[in-house]
Amino acid sequence: MSPEEFRRYGKQVVDWIADYLSTIESYPVGARTRPGEVRAALPAHPPEQGEPYEKVLEDVSRVIMPGITHWQHPSFFAFFPSNASGPAILGDLLSSGLGVQGLVWAASPASTELETVVVDWLAELLGLPARFRTDSTGGGVIQDSASSSALVALLAALHRTSGGEIRAGGITRRYTLYVSSQTHSALEKAARITGIGADNVRVVDVDPLTLAMDPGHLRSLVTEDIAAGAVPAMVCATVGTTSTTAIDPVAAIGPVCAEHGIWLHIDAAYAGVAAICPELRWINDGVAEYADSYATNPHKWLLTNFDCGVLWVADREAVTGALSIMPEFLRNQASDSGEVIDYRDWQVPLGRRFRALKLWSVIRWYGAEGLRQHLRTMVSLGDEFAALVSADPDFEVRPHHPFGLVCFRPLWTDEETMALLERLNDSGELYLSHTRVAGRVFLRMAIGAPSVTSDHIAKAWATIRRISRDMRPA
Template identity: 60%
Template sequence: MTPDEFRRAGHAVVDWIADYWATLERRPVTSPDPPGALAAALPAGPTEHGEPVDAVLADLDALVAPRLTHWQHPGFFGYFPANTSGPSVLGDLVSSGLGVQGMLWATGPAATELETAMLDWLADLLDLPKRFRSTGSGGGVIQDSASSATLVATLAALHRAGGGRWRRAGVDRRYRVYASTQAHSSVEKAALIAGLGEQGVRPVEVDPETLAMDPAALRAAIEADLAAGEVPALVVATIGTTSTTAVDPLPEIGAICAEHGVWLHVDAAYAGAAAVCPELRWSHAGLEYADSYCFDPHKWLLTGFDCDAFWVADRASLIEALTVLPEYLRNAASESGAVIDYRDWQVPLGRRFRALKLWFVLRWYGVEGLRTHIRTGVALADRFADRVRADERFELAAAHPFSLVCFRLQAGDEASARLLARVNATGRVHLTQTRVSGRYTLRLAVGSPFTTQTHVDEAWELLSAAADEE
């Protein structure tokens, strides 16, 4: 493909994406087709000779798009948002065009330095503790997801807890990791990958009212393990749990971690974006205790997947835990100690130029544009919660401090499950479910920049009408 051919094809692809966004509202949110439908529609193999982009786009329209779950749809209220935006797509396009492999400063000086700057920009935007800045002992890096951030934090915590013995002798299965019963499954997966096994994770009970970690239960678990000769290595606290967006009490948890010398990692994958708004920074109280922290701009900050912002207060522990330097990677810049090599801040060696899409987003929207986006989501969720609260058939199942509303029918679990199935079958909206205190609960998460009051009201009207059938 010559540059001129790329120019013509690129225009066609951008037009296709713009048309896709413009027609999203008219599409069903999820595909009605059964498993295997696309595979059956594809040819058995590639064509003998090349095809024009127009032919590929025609099949994209006819075969692929109708069989997607449309995460950018204004009626997509499932899981947490995973939204992109025009500036993010353009930044990703430039990143792909440049094809930079940014594993070392030497292999992409601007890629490394832009990433460092963007993480400092974000730290300022969220008003994170000063020790997370690259100008001090800490710093930030872009991981692919919060799951990878949790894994990296786990490895760094094990390294510190063992005084470096973890690298030399392998994992000591006496190390323990603590997280609430509401924490993300990535905590358990990280412990498994790190070699601790399932018994290495201590689930900590939550307050039955707030669904946030109970500090007294955490203290009891740590002290019991110490008495048994185990080594408390890591506590994972959550700002915005997956089921209900509960916020763990960081001041109390942090004080316990500081008392016992345990690494505190704070997972704010979804809700961290809310801190761009000063009035929502209450959720970060106690963050000064954290050894590491992450949130996903690819969830609620208009930056396409994958982009997790991860910070450490002491980058030395992270680098010492993960660095491996073969001869073929040695270079003068790295050996000078004057540069950051992000290969030492993650599990893979290779890394994409993800900072470009973040740079495009931050510059296009600016601080006030991002705050408007977050505030709009919170206001729409409040509006929906008010409708739930006012209808005696429904009840709210948990607090809704951000843009997720958890609710259910008073009639019980089976009625709530039938309600979800009916509403999702319309193709107009898509919600997901969880269990809160053992009871079946519906989740409506607002986040798409295409979602307006009209779409939230339509979701309520569909739910209300479907509830009439119970």
């Protein structure tokens, strides 16, 4: 494809995306295909000869689109939002066009240095402690997701806890990781990958009402494990759990970690960006005093398309000590001087995309004021929906919904509630997901699409009421 051909087809693709975003409400929210249907519509073998790009675009519309669940649809409420915005899409296009592999500073200095600026900007917006800045002992790095951030944090924790022994000799002792029943499954996966093992993931009790981690039970488990010869490696406290956005009490968990030298990781994948709003910065209580690492995902709620998760650490030496390997083909004067950051040492893979461009584009386009406005709008819409549900005696709302997620349920059996969920999603009018709290099924209304308005909230509730009344148990 020549530059002129790229120019011609590129304009068509940009127009296609703009048309899609401007007409997205005309689509049913969920995919309308059955398993195997998309595959069956595609050739079984690759083409022998190249095809005009018009044919590709035709098949996107004919084959691909019916199998798309429309995450940017204003009636998509199923999972945490995966925002895509104009500046983020354009930033991603610039990244793809440059084709940078930012594995070391020398491979593209601008890739590394823009990332250091952007993660420092975001740390400032969130009110994170100074030690997380790149001009201190720590710093930030853009990962693909909070799952990778948790894995890197756990590797750093093991490196620090073992005094570096694991780097050469592997795990020879029993190390333990502490989570709650509400912690994301990525932490257990990280325990499996690192060799800690799922059996050494210790599950801390939660408050039955708030679902927040119980610091007293954490202390008991840590004491018990140390007495049994185990080495506590890391505690993961969550700020905004996936299930209900429960918030673990970092300020009370932190002293337990500090007393025993345990790495404290904060998983704020969804809710962390809310701290850009001063009135929501209470979610950072205890972070400045106790956190060793902190992760949040701009690709969830901050208008930055997937993938873009940011991990900050207070001590970069723990991360690079765990992950740095210098093969001869990567040696260069800048890296050897120690004056630059090589982000390959801050992640599991060697190669890395120029993700900073899209986050930079978003922050510059919206500014702090625009980002706050978006977040406040989503919180306000969550409150609107909760008020609508609370006013209906046939439904109940889970208390504590400070962000854009509202958990609610009809006063039915779990089986009936799941049947309602299926009918709602089959309608094509909206898309929800569910969770289970204290043994009961709740529906999750996760609000966050950039185009959602009060009208969409009212329409969603009208659909829920209409279908629930049609299905009302005798």
